[in-house]
Amino acid sequence: MRLHDRDSFDRYRASLSHTEPLEPLLERALARQWSAGDAAAGDRLIKASLPFVIAVALEYRRWGAPLEDLVQQGNLGLLKAARKFDPARDCRLITYAVYWIRAEIRDYVVRAYRLVRIGTTKGERRAMRAYRKTREEDPTELSRVSGLPIEQVERLLPMLRARDVSLDARWDDEPTAFERLPDAGAGPDEAFRAEADRAHAKHRVTQAIERLPEREALIVRERLLVDEPVTLEALGVRLGISKERVRQLEERARKRLKEDLAELAA
Secondary structure, three states: OOOOOOHHHHHHHHOOOOOOOOOOOHHHHHHHHHHHOOHHHHHHHHHHHHHHHHHHHHHHHOOOHHHHHHHHHHHHHHHHHHHHHOOOOOOOHHHHHHHHHHHHHHHHHHHHHOOOOOOOHHHHHHHHHHHHHHOOOHHHHHHHHOOOOOOHHHHHHHHHOOOOOOOOOOOOOOOHHHHOOOOOHHHHHHHHHHHHHHHHHHHHHHHHHHHOHHHHHHHHHHHOOOOOOOOOOHHHHOOOOOHHHHHHHHHHHHHHEEEEEEEHOO
């Protein structure tokens, strides 16, 4: 799946609006079936986690890369994780996959967009040395020792943290990085479900608006779904009706939306 532009990304996101996370037992069963060669089980296992990739990608939306590209890279990380996932371990796929998803996204941002070209200035090299030596993560302190502005240090820190580590490598009988991972609890699941809930809510609102008469649907979109609502007077001129009539239609639309959303949620 390749996301070419924002419109295709929106369609892709809408296509996942009804995707629900798998129950743990079903997830493990599908993982075992995929490992045994069942491609359909693998497709189902991966598709169930795709909305979670969007939730993770949204954490990096301020890094300067298009969101659709971040999701694309996150999907690659999910695929890598799914291939390595061991259903015998007491761990959910998305808990295991979050490392790989973030690693792919971070690598893409650093490699392709170069928001901060690490090590190309004396200040960046000083910040890198201080971080490697002390693991100092306070932007104010790193700014002091490096001479970089705090804003630049804050952009640099996530990349300094994003070291390449194998989750499965073992040295001197020490536990693997995977085994040392803290229990993430329901964190990824909660993010997944929150993203799914937002998608379901957006879908219900879209359905409810489609039920409205054309004029009321226009008023809702121009008055309730934008950051800077169009004035009643401007809409009245546009629709050829009075400002008071626009207000009445808006009130009626609000009431209908409330009733339809309650019906759709039932």
